[in-house]
Structure formats: structure tokens, C-alpha cells
Amino acid sequence: xxxxxxxxxxxxxxxxxxxxxxxxxxxxxxxxxxxxxxxxxxxxxxxxxxxxxxxxxxxxxxxxxxxxxxxxxxxxxxxxxxxxxxxxxxxxxxxxxxxxxxxxxxxxxxxxxxxxxxxxxx
Amino acid sequence: xxxxxxxxxxxxxxxxxxxxxxxxxxxxxxxxxxxxxxxxxxxxxxxxxxxxxxxxxxxxxxxxxxxxxxxxxxxxxxxxxxxxxxxxxxxxxxxxxxxxxxxxxxxxxxxxxxxxxxxxxxxxxxxxxxxxxxxxxxxxxxxxxxxxxxxxxxxxxxxxxxxxxxxxxxxxxxxxxxxxxxxxxxxxxxxxxxxxxxxxxxxxxxxxxxxxxxxxxxxxxxxxxxxxxxxxxxxxxxxxxxxxxxxxxxxxxxxxxxxxxxxxxxxxxxxxxxxxxxxxxxxxxxxxxxxxxxxxxxxxxxxxxxxxxxxx
Numbered sequence: 001x002x003x004x005x006x007x008x009x010x011x012x013x014x015x016x017x018x019x020x021x022x023x024x025x026x027x028x029x030x031x032x033x034x035x036x037x038x039x040x041x042x043x044x045x046x047x048x049x050x051x052x053x054x055x056x057x058x059x060x061x062x063x064x065x066x067x068x069x070x071x072x073x074x075x076x077x078x079x080x081x082x083x084x085x086x087x088x089x090x091x092x093x094x095x096x097x098x099x100x101x102x103x104x105x106x107x108x109x110x111x112x113x114x115x116x117x118x119x120x121x122x
Numbered sequence: 123x124x125x126x127x128x129x130x131x132x133x134x135x136x137x138x139x140x141x142x143x144x145x146x147x148x149x150x151x152x153x154x155x156x157x158x159x160x161x162x163x164x165x166x167x168x169x170x171x172x173x174x175x176x177x178x179x180x181x182x183x184x185x186x187x188x189x190x191x192x193x194x195x196x197x198x199x200x201x202x203x204x205x206x207x208x209x210x211x212x213x214x215x216x217x218x219x220x221x222x223x224x225x226x227x228x229x230x231x232x233x234x235x236x237x238x239x240x241x242x243x244x245x246x247x248x249x250x251x252x253x254x255x256x257x258x259x260x261x262x263x264x265x266x267x268x269x270x271x272x273x274x275x276x277x278x279x280x281x282x283x284x285x286x287x288x289x290x291x292x293x294x295x296x297x298x299x300x301x302x303x304x305x306x307x308x309x310x311x312x313x314x315x316x317x318x319x320x321x322x323x324x325x326x327x328x329x330x331x332x333x334x335x336x337x338x339x340x341x342x343x344x345x346x347x348x349x350x351x352x353x354x355x356x357x358x359x360x361x362x363x364x365x366x367x368x369x370x371x372x373x374x375x376x377x378x379x380x381x382x383x384x385x386x387x388x389x390x391x392x393x394x395x396x397x398x399x400x401x402x403x404x405x406x407x408x409x410x411x412x413x414x415x416x417x418x419x420x421x422x423x424x425x426x427x428x429x430x431x432x433x434x
Contacts, residue, residue, distance in 0.1 A: 009372040011285040056406040088410030096432040107369040
């Protein structure tokens with residue numbers, strides 16, 4: 001099981017990583033990327049089972065990453081969870097239309113992530 | 123009867139011309155006669171020598187006057203007075219000179235007092251300007267410490283850096299707790315064996331109280347280890363909670379970035395207004411952030427409903 005965590009905030013990446021570890025995963029089970037462009041490079045080099053991505057990031061934002069993943073490359077059917085501060089209905093709909101499987105609004109708890117992660121991995 | 127110019131000049135030169143000759147004489151003849159008259163009045167060698175001898179006599183008289191003047195006597199007298207002056211006289215004379223200097227200093231202040239006055243004036247001006255700025259009558263000066271966007275950017279970056287450091291500390295405590303839990307498990311395993319042994323010994327030798335006492339002590343120690351494990355678990359949960367709360371650093375950073383974006387757009391507008399063209403990199407900003415007073419925010423139930431709808 002390999003998870004890709006994408007967030008421009010190093011603190012958020014660590015928080016998500018920590019939550020993931022609380023769920024029983026180890027440090028080797030996940031990689032980090034600070035924007036969509038770097039995430040895309042990671043996806044081109046390795047095989048991942050799930051993507052946890054932020055929305056607002058420099059260079060390539062989360063929405064652009066989702067659209068790109070869904071349209072090209074080897075991860076077109078990979079489960080994607082968007083973890084973002086964007087809490088508006090219109091944004092959620094936009095993200096779901098773009099192809100995210102689940103959506104988490106920051107701040108979130110470990111239980112929420114576990115629940116959503118379990119949901120997409122089923 | 124008025125006189126002509128020629129008549130006046132002739133009179134001045136001491137010529138007495140008859141009226142008829144004066145009237146008839148042409149200008150040229152008159153000039154020639156004047157020249158002859160001047161030549162006739164020129165000094166002889168004897169006159170010159172006499173004049174020179176008079177001048178020499180006058181020089182000798184002047185030099186003698188200088189040599190014998192009161193000046194020489196005055197200087198000699200002053201020098202002699204100085205030589206004969208007593209110490210008290212010198213002190214009083216020095217005081218007089220110093221008093222004169224004091225008066226001069228009062229009239230023309232020294233450099234140090236001028237610097238003090240400059241400093242006092244600068245302080246006064248500074249206080250006055252600060253009061254005006256506080257009242258909102260004057261704008262803040264555009265200094266690096268008051269440039270809004272750069273300051274906000276610095277705050278966001280510093281917060282991110284410090285949040286990372288706090289996370290390091292929390293992670294360290296978590297890792298340490300994991301080590302303590304591991305050691306605690308080893309102690310529990312040892313105590314379990316001890317309890318098993320002491321239990322067997324106590325059952326086999328019920329009359330020997332020491333086995334029973336040691337068994338009870340081991341059971342009490344096991345309870346202590348259990349308490350330690352529970353406390354560490356609770357501490358870990360609190361640490362996870364603190365880590366979760368640190369999400370607000372990211373949320374607040376995004377709020378700051380949203381404000382920065384507004385200010386940058388305002389700057390662009392003002393630059394356009396003043397025909398200045400400066401490009402900047404647009405930062406993606408969140409529209410609806412947790413804590414906003416916005417009716418369009420999605421709730422947990424709405425979110426689940428939306429996801430369920432799109433999952434069909």
C-alpha cells in the first residue's frame with residue numbers, strides 16, 4: 001500500500017503523514033510532494049494506491065492535478081481524496097466533477113481521514 | 123559783456139590778448155602761443171636740484187621722528203611692566219581674558235551645544251510626526267518593516283517554519299513515548315513471569331509468607347506499569363490532538379495569503395491607474411475557509427450527501 005501526500009505546507013504534510021501512521025501505516029508507506037507538478041513527477045516514476053491532495057498550491061494546484069491524473073498516465077483510476085480549506089459547496093461540486101473520490105475540509109480529525117480512506121480503499 | 127571760451131582760457135593762462143587780436147586769432151595760433159608759454163615756465167636744473175635737496179631733508183626729518191618717537195618708549199615700558207608683574211597681577215589678568223572668552227562663547231555657542239540643540243529638535247520633530255501618524259493624519263512611512271505584503275509574507279513563512287519546529291518537538295515526545303512503552307512492555311513481561319513463579323511458590327508453600335508478600339508486590343508493580351502505559355497513551359492522544367490543531371497554522375496561512383492577494387490586486391489596480399506595469403506571480407487562494415461567516419459553506423451532512431450523489 002503506497003500513499004502520495006500532496007500539500008504545499010510542510011506542516012500539513014507531516015500532520016497527514018502522522019494521521020496515516022496512526023492508522024497503522026509506516027513512514028515507508030507514503031511519499032510527499034509540495035505541489036501538483038512534483039506529484040505528477042512522482043506518479044510518473046512510482047506506483048501509488050491512493051492520493052491525498054490539497055487544492056491551493058503553487059505551480060500546479062490540486063484540481064489541475066486531479067484533472068491531469070484522470071485524463072492521462074498510469075493512475076487514471078487511482079482513488080483521490082482532496083484535503084483542503086476550501087469549504088464552499090461550489091468548490092466541493094467542482095472537485096467531485098473533476099474526479100476526486102472523497103473530500104475533506106480542514107481542519108479534520110484522524111477519525112475522519114480513516115473513515116474516508118477506508119471508504120475509497122474498499 | 124560775456125566772455126568767450128578762448129578769453130577765459132587765456133585769462134587762466136595769464137595771457138592778456140587785445141580784443142581785436144583775440145577776436146582775430148585763430149585757434150591754432152592760440153594753442154601755439156600756449157605751448158610756448160608752458161615751455162617758458164618749465165623748471166631749470168637748478169630748480170630740480172633744489173627740490174630734491176628739500177625732499178632729502180624731509181626724509182631725514184621723518185626717520186628722526188620715528189627713531190625718537192614715543193612708540194619705542196611705550197613698547198619698552200610694556201615689556202618692563204610685564205617683567206615686573208607679580209603672580210597675583212598675572213592671575214587677575216588671566217581671569218579678565220577668560221571672562222572675555224566666556225562672553226564670546228555666550229555670543230557664539232560651541233559645536234557641542236549646537237549638536238544637543240539639533241538632537242532636541244530632531245526628537246521633538248519625531249514625536250510630533252509619531253503623534254500625527256497615531257492620529258491617522260499622516261500615513262505610515264513605506265519602510266521595510268511597514269510594507270504590508272512583505273510583512274504578511276514574512277509572518278506566514280515564519281509561522282510555517284516555527285510550526286515545523288513545534289512539530290519536531292511533538293514528534294520527539296511521541297518517539298520517546300514509544301520507547302518508554304516498549305520498555306514498559308518488557309517490564310510487564312518480566313513481572314508476568316515473576317507473578318507466575320511467585321503464585322506457584324505461594325500455592326506450594328502457603329505457610330511461607332514471603333512468597334505471598336512478593337507476589338502481592340509484583341502484582342502492585344504490574345498495576346503501576348499498566349498505569350504508566352495508560353498515561354503514555356493518553357499523552358500520545360493529546361500530542362495527536364496538538365498536531366491536529368496545528369492544521370490551523372495552514373488555515374491561517376491561507377487566510378493571510380488571501381489578504382495578500384487582495385492587497386496585490388489593489389496594488390495592480392493602483393499601478394494601472396498610475397500607468398505603471400509590474401507583473402507578479404498570482405497565488406492560488408482559498409475562497410471559503412473554515413471559520414468564515416459564509417452561508418455557502420458545506421456542512422458534514424451536505425458533504426456526505428454530495429459525495430454520495432457523485433459516487434452513484
